[in-house]
Amino acid sequence: SHGEFIMLGAFITWMLYTLFGVNPLVCLAIVGPVVFIIGFILYRTLFTSLRISSASPGAFEGSSLLVCFGLLFIIQNVAILIWGADIASYVYLAFPVNIGGAVFAANRLVTLGFAIVIGLVFYLFLARTRLGKAIRAAAQDPATAGLMGVNINQVLALCFGLGALMAGLGGSLISMMVSIHPAMGLQYTVIALIVIVLGGLGSIPGSYIGGFILGIIGSIVTYIEPGLAMVAYYVLFMLLLLVRPTGILGK
Structure with a gap:
């Protein structure tokens, strides 16, 4: 359902810019906390209860997948009720920039630049801070992390909220470049x-590499x-599953 948080971030930015004249880059500071709160509340109210009632971690993962698909359509339809089903867009930093003979749109x-900075900050947060290490421990082995004093429910809710935050920021940045619509999240x-599969499950550097490779392939095609x-993208995905299912940096 995190694709829908991308859509929410994009539409909130579009609304703030077109209705109130808020700079889209300033909107990042607004969208992030708003989408984080939505994600945090969703996990605490919905997924925590689901986790407690599940018979095993595997059952929780399966149930969560189904719930996320349900959330996808709920959020999508709520967005249609609020903003309508039409395609929306705005013009921001659309002038060309020449770098070494190659022309790029300034907004891109x-x-x-913002994507690189946000990605590095998030990586350092997970790798260097106490909370980041707790999040990684809870993701890898919740039972052992709980025995070591980590509040699993709180940490997983924070993790879900942070994931929503990152998706929302991505949506804000995407809205500066392309047209947006309520069904874009899927x-x-x-x-x-x-x-994630291309880079390797559980590998943050692998995700960056996978995203870069996929972006290059997408641009060429x-x-x-x-x-x-x-x-x-689908062809690459199927080939990867056949040749190296663990991904580039997966173990």
Whole structure:
């Protein structure tokens, strides 16, 4: 369902910019906390109860997957009720920038810069801070982490909220470059899953590498035939599962 948080971030940014004139880059500071709170509350009210009532971790994962699909359509339809089903867009930093003979849209360069900074900050947070280490421990082995004094329910809720926050920030950045619509979340959910598998499950650096590779492939295919971009992603995904199912940096 995190693709829907991307959609929410995009529409909140669009609304703040078009109705109130708030700079889209300033919107990042608004979207992040708002989407984090939504994700945190969802986990505490829905997924915590589901986790307690599940007979095993495997049952919880299966139930969570079904619940996430339900949330996907609920959030999508709520967005349609609020903002309508039409495609929305706005113009921001759309002028060209020439770098070494190559021309880029300024908004894409700004988005790239912010994405790199946000990704590095999040990586350092997970790798260097006490809370980040608790999140990694809870994700890898919740039972052992609980025995070591980690409040599993609280940490997992924070983890879900942070995931929603990152998705919301991504949506804000995406809205500066492309048109948005309430059904856009599913496409990004699929892309995110392919990136995770491509990089290797549980590997943060692998996710960055996987995202970079997928972005390059998508850009090349889009240049040749825009309609084949998602087809290329699926083909790459299937080949990866056949050749190296653990991913690039997976173990």
